[in-house]
Amino acid sequence: MRRHEVLVIEQAGRSMFTAIRRAWVRRGANAIAALGITTLAAGFLPPAAAQAATSGAVIDSSNCMANWLPANDDNSTSAVLLPFKVNFYGATYERMYVNNNGNVTFDAPLSAYTPFGLTGTRTPIIAPFFADVDTRVGGGSGIVGYGWGNTVYEGRRAVCVSWKSVGYYNYHSDKTNTFQLLLVEHGNSGDLDIVFNYDQVQWETGDASGGRGGLGGSSARAGFSSGSGQPGTFFEMPGSGVNGAFLDSAATGLANNSTESRQPGRHVFRIRGGAAPLTxxxxxxxxxxxxxxxxxxxxxxxxxxxxxxxxxxxxxxxxxxxxxxxxxxxxxxxxxxxxxxxxxxxxxxxxxxxxxxxxxxxxxxxxxxxxxxxxxxxxxxxxxxDSGFATIYEECALGMELQPWNDCYEDDKVTKPLAAAFTRLDGGGDNGDRKLQKxxxxxxxxxxxxxxxxxxxxxxxxxxxxxxKDGTDWSCQLIEKADQRWIHEKTLExxxxxxxxxxxxxxxxxxxxxxxxxxxxxxxxxxxxxxxxxxxxxxxxxxxxxxxxxxxxxxTSDDRPHFMVMPFETATTSFNVNSPQDAVNVGIEWPGSDIQLTLKSPSGKTYDRTAQPDGATNTHGPTWDQLTVPHPELGTWQVSMNGADVDPQGEEAKLRVTQTEAPNQAPVGAFDMSVDGTVLKLDASKSTDSDGTITSYDWYVRLADGTERVLHGAKAGTTLPAGQRFKATLVITDNDAASSFTSRTAVAVAIDVKPGSADNPINLKSKGVTPIAILSTEDFDATRVQVASVRVGPAAATVEKAGVQDVNGDGRADQLLHVSTPALGLRSGDTALSLSGTLRDGVPFVGTDQVRVMQ
CATH class of the missing domain: 3.40.50.1110 (SGNH hydrolase)
Structure with a gap:
């Protein structure tokens, strides 16, 4: 009691309180219940509680009122022997103290009436509504009762403490609160649920805590703490200490909301292994x-x-x-x-x-x-x-050996280690590599x-x-467009x-x-x-x-199917395997307790925790059960979820079925390119995908000035400056989103078939040669051509004779080639003749000119 006030207890109440205390000391907790029955029979009844509109969360059970505190202000019970052990943040308790002011403690009774923060306290405490409760008005306003029984909460053993229609200090009952604490046993290891139930919350503060009319001042707090002060060992409900937040009149009111429950006013905190998973x-x-x-x-x-x-x-x-x-x-x-x-x-x-x-x-x-x-x-x-992305970015941006025409995506120094790291991360081996072993x-x-x-x-x-995906600036953040695409694709991979x-x-x-x-x-x-x-x-x-x-x-948007699994009952569903799969993985998750998963194949095979035929595997834990079946049968699979140990109201199981196809084979890119005058023609029709389809063809054409062009489609074209070097990169993507990169570097050269001819006629019956000029331009010296490397026409004919002369009279030396006409491989209907080769520095070149094929 407070030092500044005199505790007023009627004589009958004082005698009753003294008798309870003596009985407690002599015979322990069970004496309270026995003495309560005797005194009730003798006509000493607990004060009647005022009726009020309720949320329906508070459990109305006689077990919750088997024992009660006489009308008081700041009193507590002696140590109450619990019917089961409680593992609370790693400390095991067998006794607790019920404190009038909306809480229970484990190490000592608590008479504090102004609520303190639970985050830094050194008192192990569970407080559904820590505030200045006063039950003395008119012989007692409301009741603080407690007890336990097998049916207190959904069939499980539970300790129940109820504050029913209680008023606030000093002698006020114009506003009353009804709330409750349940400690619900789960198994015999000390696991439990802490349940806060609220039917009515009309006041939040006593007069001595700065309140006026039960409002304002140092408002109530709700939550729990181990008393260690360490992070993760305490929890305060949102709104604790905030004026008005807990009241029925507020949208955030305790009776208006719920936690892990569908019942308004009910807030459930599951404690497993000694810790509350909500903090x-x-x-x-x-x-x-x-x-x-x-x-x-x-x-x-x-x-x-x-x-x-x-x-x-x-x-x-x-x-x-x-x-x-x-x-x-x-x-x-x-x-x-x-x-x-x-x-x-x-x-x-x-x-x-x-x-x-x-x-x-x-x-x-x-x-x-x-x-x-x-x-x-x-x-x-x-x-x-682990993948080395920082190193990869640096190499792509600054690797001098890549400049100006080599790309990061074709640099073995980055592509091979990256592929190996991806394989390792995906569960593959390390192949004895020291880095991969880590x-x-x-x-x-x-x-x-x-x-x-x-x-x-x-x-x-x-x-x-x-x-x-397509890249932006030609050298955005020092990365060329094609490499931008490659980095994009590898991030997605x-x-x-x-x-x-x-x-x-x-x-x-x-x-x-x-x-x-x-x-x-x-x-x-x-x-x-x-x-x-x-x-x-x-x-x-x-x-x-x-x-x-x-x-x-x-x-907040879980798309997994949810199933309510009731005690000892089975919820069922099914899924289909319509095409060959590498594996199927079926997993369920639930809040706690135990739900057992069973699969039945189309042929009737059973897979569960004890039976895993055909190389299947099972993993399960406190909140999950999972089966993986390699190469599953085609057809309809049955899924059963049995409530082996769940709350009487049932528990929600969330199901995920993942079907994994055989590893996808990346598509193989291949393309032809030709230059017709100033037009680069690209054709990826030779690209293939062995286990699917190619869904997109994207081209990156880099020019000598560093700019890049992005094209789309299996066939594409763009104009090029004659005589300048370029690089064409093909990126193909298949229906499983796998991509491959293929590139070719060349110089676009201007050629003139049969110089001096307007339409370049070629007679297929001719036994002679066809003259072809590779023309020099301001940017290109045709005399640098390695004549022996030149291949002409569909049949890749070689050059029979070559010479240097100014073919077009522009003052520049051109390369004039003579090629056997029958060796060209032209056919009726062909309209162009292409050639390719390399320069003396090893750079490839391509060129095309229009022709008229004659029979």
Whole structure:
């Protein structure tokens, strides 16, 4: 009781309270119930509670009122022996104290009446409504009762504490609240559900806490805390300490909303393994998650700002801060620039292969050690550094051996290591490569994260593409257009690997690229830092805001089929396998307890946790069950989900079926090109796709002045300056989104068949030769032609005779060739004659002229 007031208790009440206390000391908790029955029989009844409109959340059970506190202000029970052990944030409790002021504690009774914040308290506490409750008006306004039983909550054993129609200090009952706490047993390991039920909340503050008429001042708080003060060991419901937020009159009122329940006024917090999975958002990953280059870095994560060695660059502008604020979660931010998959398992330390810029140990723990049962949400980006994208970009932009005509996409120094890294990340071997041995495959990363955070929403984010599909400026951020396309395609290829492995291991995949459309490099509104800026080739703050938006949308738009699975009942559905598949993966997830998955094949084979014929595999955990069947039978498969151990009201199972085709074979590009005067003609009709169809043909033609032209279609053409070197690159894409790049470099030369002739007639019956002039121009010296390399016509005829002379009288020396007419291979209907060859410096050339074929 407060030191400044006199506690008024009627004589009968005082005698009753004394008797209860003595009985408690002598015989323990069970004496209370026995004494309560005796006194009720003798006519001493608990005060009647006022009737009020309710939400229907509060459980109306006699078990909840088996014991009760006499009318009081700030009193508590003695230690109440619990019917089952409670594992609360790793500490096991067998007793608790019921405190009048809307809470229970475990280490000692609590008489505090002005609510304090639960984030920093050293008191282990669970508080459905921590405020100044007063039940003394007129012999007691309302009741504080408690008890337990097998039917208190949906058939499970539960401890129940009810504050029914209680008033507020000092002796006020003009406004009353009805709320309840349930501790619901799950199994015998100490797992439980904390349930807050609210039927009516009309007041929020007592007079001694700054309130007037039950409102304002230091308002009520709701939530729980382990008392350690450590991040992730406490939770306060949104609105705690905010005037008016909890009241029935507010849209945010406790009785007007729910958590993990369809019942208004009911807020359920599942505690598994000692931790509540509603408090912590663990953000892991690499520089795309840390906020590299944006500034506003957390203490100790940027040497230039804070000193020390750690340069993780964890920015307060990163997407994780936005997501945490929007969802009201406690952020545990551990992403680190330069992060690789190995950092998920070993401390971040200097490694010349993986962390070339590190100067020593950064005092970073393995990233996965931050995950546990208290994790509500985990997000990350990872794999870009394992793939070597930073090195690739540098090579594409600055590799001197590539200039001016070689491209990054055909440079073995980057393409072969990238392909090997992708294979390794996708679950493949390391082939004895020392660098690849340090890459942890995605299946291991994702399954490891799910095992450590089984009750969390798990999200992996793909990488935004720096460039548009067709490219923009001819040398945007030092990258040529064709290489822009290649980097774009390889980013999408990595994202596809990430998505596939994520979905097979209980992760949700977020694609940021729809949000970045129109904000790539060299657009009007870029969301990337340029190569010369501190955040080079990384998203800017608007980019991180877009990633946050993508994550939030994914978390609120689950497209997986949902099934309500009832206790010991089976929910069923089916799916079809209509074409040969490499494997089918079927997985279900649920909030907790246990749902068992069974598959039945079209021929009647059964697959479950105990039976996995034909090389099938099963993995299951506290919140998932998953079966993978290689080479599944064609036809209709039956899916059964049995409620082996679920809440009596049922639990929602979310189903994902992933059918994986045999690995796609990339299409093979091949093309012909010819130059007719000043027109370059391109033809990709020879391209093939062994296991699908080619869906797009795109051409990138680079000229000697550095400009590039983008063309589309299996056949395409463009004008070229005569005598100038050019490079044509064909990019074909198949129906599985796989692409291949094929290129040819040449000089477009002007040729003149039968100089002096207007229509260049060629008689197929002629036994003679056809003269052909390769003409010199201001930009091209025809005398540089290696005559022996020249091939002419469809039959690739060789030159019989050659000489240098000014054929067209422009003062420049031309190359005049004589080729056997029958050897040309022309046929009736041909209208053009082409030739090709190489110059003395090895550069190819092509040229075409119109002809009239005569029989």
């Amino acid at each position: 912590r958002y663990v953000a892991l990953g690499d520089s795309y998650s840390s906020g590299f280059g944006m500034g506003s870095y957390a203490t100790g994560t940027h040497p230039d700002t804070w000193g020390g060695d750690n340069d993780c660059q964890r920015s307060t502008l990163a997407y994780s801060h936005i997501v945490a604020k929007k969802l009201g979660l406690d952020l545990d931010f551990n992403a680190c620039q330069g992060g690789v998959t190995q950092d998920f398992y070993t401390p971040r330390a200097y490694d010349e292969d993986l962390h070339e810029d590190d100067e020593g140990v950064w005092n970073e723990k393995p990233q996965l050690t931050h995950l546990d049962n208290s994790t509500r949400l985990v997000t990350f980006t990872i794999g870009g550094n 890459v942890v495959p995605y299946p291991t990363v994702f399954s490891g994260a799910r095992a450590r955070a089984p009750y969390a929403e798990r999200v992996v984010i793909g990488y935004p593409t720096f460039f548009t 990595l994202n596809a690997i990430i998505k596939r492995n994520a979905e097979l291991n209980g992760f949700r995949y977020v694609d940021p690229n729809p949000y970045f459309a129109g904000h790539e490099f060299c657009s009007a509104n870029e969301w990337f830092y340029g190569v010369t800026e501190p955040g080079k080739v990384h998203p800017t703050p608007p980019g991180h805001a877009a990633i946050a938006q993508a994550i939030l949308k994914e978390l």
